[in-house]
Amino acid sequence: MANQTKIVECVPNFSEGRDKEKIERIVNPFRTKQGVKLLNYSNDEDHNRCVVTVIGEPKALTEALYEAIEVAVKEIDMTKHEGQHPRMGAVDVVPFIPIRNMEMDEAIALSKEVGKTIGERFGVPVFLYEKSASAPHRENLAKIRKGQFEGMAEKVHEPEWIPDFGPKDIHPTAGVVAVGARMPLVAYNVNLNTSDLSIADAIAKKVRFIGGGLRFCKAMGVELHDRNIVQVSMNLTDYTKTAVYRAHEMVRMEAKRYGVEVVGSEVIGLVPMMALVQCAEYYLGIENFSEDQILETRLME
Amino acid sequence: MANQTKIVECVPNFSEGRDKEKIERIVNPFRTKQGVKLLNYSNDEDHNRCVVTVIGEPKALTEALYEAIEVAVKEIDMTKHEGQHPRMGAVDVVPFIPIRNMEMDEAIALSKEVGKTIGERFGVPVFLYEKSASAPHRENLAKIRKGQFEGMAEKVHEPEWIPDFGPKDIHPTAGVVAVGARMPLVAYNVNLNTSDLSIADAIAKKVRFIGGGLRFCKAMGVELHDRNIVQVSMNLTDYTKTAVYRAHEMVRMEAKRYGVEVVGSEVIGLVPMMALVQCAEYYLGIENFSEDQILETRLME
Numbered sequence: 001m002a003n004q005t006k007i008v009e010c011v012p013n014f015s016e017g018r019d020k021e022k023i024e025r026i027v028n029p030f031r032t033k034q035g036v037k038l039l040n041y042s043n044d045e046d047h048n049r050c051v052v053t054v055i056g057e058p059k060a061l062t063e064a065l066y067e068a069i070e071v072a073v074k075e076i077d078m079t080k081h082e083g084q085h086p087r088m089g090a091v092d093v094v095p096f097i098p099i100r101n102m103e104m105d106e107a108i109a110l111s112k113e114v115g116k117t118i119g120e121r122f123g124v125p126v127f128l129y130e131k132s133a134s135a136p137h138r139e140n141l142a143k144i145r146k147g148q149f150e151g152m153a154e155k156v157h158e159p160e161w162i163p164d165f166g167p168k169d170i171h172p173t174a175g176v177v178a179v180g181a182r183m184p185l186v187a188y189n190v191n192l193n194t195s196d197l198s199i200a201d202a203i204a205k206k207v208r209f210i211g212g213g214l215r216f217c218k219a220m221g222v223e224l225h226d227r228n229i230v231q232v233s234m235n236l237t238d239y240t241k242t243a244v245y246r247a248h249e250m251v252r253m254e255a256k257r258y259g260v261e262v263v264g265s266e267v268i269g270l271v272p273m274m275a276l277v278q279c280a281e282y283y284l285g286i287e288n289f290s291e292d293q294i295l296e297t298r299l300m301e
Numbered sequence: 302m303a304n305q306t307k308i309v310e311c312v313p314n315f316s317e318g319r320d321k322e323k324i325e326r327i328v329n330p331f332r333t334k335q336g337v338k339l340l341n342y343s344n345d346e347d348h349n350r351c352v353v354t355v356i357g358e359p360k361a362l363t364e365a366l367y368e369a370i371e372v373a374v375k376e377i378d379m380t381k382h383e384g385q386h387p388r389m390g391a392v393d394v395v396p397f398i399p400i401r402n403m404e405m406d407e408a409i410a411l412s413k414e415v416g417k418t419i420g421e422r423f424g425v426p427v428f429l430y431e432k433s434a435s436a437p438h439r440e441n442l443a444k445i446r447k448g449q450f451e452g453m454a455e456k457v458h459e460p461e462w463i464p465d466f467g468p469k470d471i472h473p474t475a476g477v478v479a480v481g482a483r484m485p486l487v488a489y490n491v492n493l494n495t496s497d498l499s500i501a502d503a504i505a506k507k508v509r510f511i512g513g514g515l516r517f518c519k520a521m522g523v524e525l526h527d528r529n530i531v532q533v534s535m536n537l538t539d540y541t542k543t544a545v546y547r548a549h550e551m552v553r554m555e556a557k558r559y560g561v562e563v564v565g566s567e568v569i570g571l572v573p574m575m576a577l578v579q580c581a582e583y584y585l586g587i588e589n590f591s592e593d594q595i596l597e598t599r600l601m602e
Contacts, residue, residue: 279581
């Protein structure tokens with residue numbers, strides 16, 4: 001029970017969302033490896049893409065990952081791939097997220113080691129992105145992926161888009177892959193008591209980073225047709241700096257001028273414990289609280 | 302990593318708070334047993350008492366507990382014990398608290414099994430208390446302990462105080478012990494911007510159970526001399542039913558009539574994760590949230 005095991009999360013995206021048997025062959029290594037836990041995987045037929053969420057010890061997890069990549073590189077042919085979601089490779093993107101007993105620096109180092117191995121072992125060029133990026137213009141995944149698989153053969157020869165690891169040319173059928181480290185993402189939506197989407201959009205534009213809002217907040221307005229209301233749908237990309245409660249209160253504040261009120265919220269998918277504990281600390285005004293006081297933290301030591 | 306290990310907490314109180322070497326001999330079994338984690342132990346010389354906090358798998362934990370009890374029964378002589386804290390045995394009280402993958406029923410069953418073993422193996426009479434009590438008048442530890450060690454030799458012969466397990470007479474030097482199951486206790490204090498203790502006392506009387514307040518809340522007023530303020534100091538004995546935020550808001554509400562405001566709060570010692578997550582859920586108005594969405598919960602499965 002008592003140990004200081006490092007735990008990393010990995011969310012590899014594979015460009016196969018239709019062939020169930022192929023998806024199973026790709027996912028299988030994450031089921032069978034000791035020290036690795038498959039949390040979730042979901043495929044989207046329109047996107048023709050499968051997103052896997054897995055946690056585990058870095059060594060065991062990367063071994064399972066290499067096995068999955070070997071299957072994907074062998075079985076997915078990007079020259080025949082169609083799907084709505086932008087993509088540039090059979091293994092499209094591999095983010096690492098530090099979860100326990102691990103600093104961001106370690107996750108970055110891990111992502112670089114994995115990138116190097118992918119380049120050498122599978123002959124797929126690798127772009128480091130997010131916190132692992134080798135230059136500021138390569139941090140944003142969308143910018144790296146621009147041109148998609150079809151444009152990559154030429155793009156990798158442009159001076160500013162030379163891959164970080166692997167061959168100089170794309171893999172003929174597997175394309176290229178982005179590997180990097182990032183913080184856990186918190187998907188948090190705030191519901192408003194109006195059906196007017198333009199209000200949710202206007203608020204989203206103010207609370208998000210690109211509109212002059214919170215540094216680690218992406219946001220957009222969304223309609224909830226069933227309930228005849230709208231929501232401000234947010235991705236908080238670093239909850240340690242842009243706290244959930246701060247995003248919540250900023251939406252509430254902006255909603256006021258439209259005579260609109262917050263009527264609930266939702267957390268989508270997984271959330272780190274401290275992202276919610278921070279909120280309890282804020283609203284209760286708890287002084288001098290330490291994560292070590294949480295019983296469950298002691299169980300994981 | 303992946304398992305459904307049951308985890309129980311145990312907080313045995315031993316009637317030795319002065320002899321450091323003896324305390325170490327009592328505590329030592331909790332350090333050395335696989336599957337058991339000693340979280341804390343603290344002795345008080347005035348109370349002449351040592352409180353141990355330990356978590357672990359039920360089987361491993363109870364084995365360590367029996368070893369500790371063996372030392373305590375052998376080495377502590379209650380006929381010579383002096384201390385400010387009420388006490389009735391060398392091992393005064395042994396509460397079990399269900400932490401993970403364990404219902405209260407299982408903690409109750411465990412406490413009864415341990416009580417039976419203590420009675421048989423060490424010849425110390427056992428009172429079941431709290432959720433394990435064999436009758437309502439035996440739930441409250443203070444009522445069981447009334448008369449203390451000195452009065453127990455006679456008390457155990459009264460019809461309503463016949464022990465649940467063990468011999469009919471007290472152990473000559475180790476007295477009797479109370480064993481039972483209870484919920485984790487949350488020690489939560491709310492600070493007020495006044496130095497008037499009578500205000501904190503008046504509020505405490507309203508929020509606590511015996512004053513007509515919240516069912517699982519004990520409370521009293523306390524002065525913080527250093528800061529020249531007072532606080533309502535609370536013990537929440539079942540946070541799943543009397544939530545931290547509800548106690549907090551009730552203090553705030555009662556404070557209003559005195560023109561006094563809440564200026565912070567504190568959580569003392571360990572707290573279950575969900576006691577704080579509940580507060581985030583309440584203040585953010587999160588809908589349809591499940592504990593399984595917390596990443597750390599998945600790490601402990």
